Amino acid sequence: MVPDQVELTRQEALDEAAHLWDSGRRLSSLELLRSTRATLGNDAEILCEYGAQAFLQGHVWAAREALHDAVDADPAHLDVLELFQDINRDLPSAKGVATQPLMALAESLPLGAGRDAEAAAFLVPSVSLVDAVNRGIRTLKRSEDPVARQISLLATTPAEGWDDLARDVPPQNAVRARLLVDLALGNMDAAAIALEEIDDASVPRRSVRQAIRQAQRLGNDELSRELSVHYRRSEAHAVPLSTAVRDALDFNLDR
Numbered sequence: 001m002v003p004d005q006v007e008l009t010r011q012e013a014l015d016e017a018a019h020l021w022d023s024g025r026r027l028s029s030l031e032l033l034r035s036t037r038a039t040l041g042n043d044a045e046i047l048c049e050y051g052a053q054a055f056l057q058g059h060v061w062a063a064r065e066a067l068h069d070a071v072d073a074d075p076a077h078l079d080v081l082e083l084f085q086d087i088n089r090d091l092p093s094a095k096g097v098a099t100q101p102l103m104a105l106a107e108s109l110p111l112g113a114g115r116d117a118e119a120a121a122f123l124v125p126s127v128s129l130v131d132a133v134n135r136g137i138r139t140l141k142r143s144e145d146p147v148a149r150q151i152s153l154l155a156t157t158p159a160e161g162w163d164d165l166a167r168d169v170p171p172q173n174a175v176r177a178r179l180l181v182d183l184a185l186g187n188m189d190a191a192a193i194a195l196e197e198i199d200d201a202s203v204p205r206r207s208v209r210q211a212i213r214q215a216q217r218l219g220n221d222e223l224s225r226e227l228s229v230h231y232r233r234s235e236a237h238a239v240p241l242s243t244a245v246r247d248a249l250d251f252n253l254d255r
Helices: 002-022 026-040 044-056 060-073 078-089 099-108 116-126 131-142 146-155 159-165 171-185 188-197 205-217 221-233 243-249
Strands: none
Touching: 002 026, 002 044, 002 243, 026 044, 044 060, 044 078, 044 243, 060 078, 060 099, 078 099, 078 116, 078 205, 078 243, 099 116, 099 131, 116 131, 116 146, 116 171, 116 205, 131 146, 146 159, 146 171, 171 188, 171 205, 188 205, 188 221, 205 221
């Protein structure tokens, strides 16, 4: 009965923290999450919510610390990983802080259908740079997710061979896999064409969001705006998240 009680305590805390946050009692929400963390230890969901709220309140270092611990607790929690990467880019950090979470994610693969493709998109830019990431991507050739399998092939094949890889793959899988890889690698001309051709429900929101961030870092406002159009048109199909986590992930996307 203890695991069930712990899970219930965690969910109750998350629900109450979200209620406090949404009703404007933000310091109370942070304090509840802080005390819950002290009780339950490094729980990735609690730390994710705390990190998101701390970030939105301007406590950036506390947010990074919490999200770093959350990544350690659950390397496959992609919201945590994305928030940690975004915050970490703007703060000084020790060597390897940015790479270690990617290695841990790679070592946790495969995660299962519905998750492997998104996880792979995080790793594609580092395939040729980090051996552990390369090995992790290659394990996805055995994934239950056909899109993840295709990403694995694309990521480990020279670009001139990509068209051949699509010949025996259902078109929708080939298009989605190629789009995720193009967004991850910054092949924006190809990605822009694919985004124009897919429906709202098919827009890969996390990958588009990360591409918007990259465009902003490069000062490419035009590309950022173009990508934002696709991101916003797919909002009806967004995965439900707490207000704080959603707002932290979307922070300054429309600047």
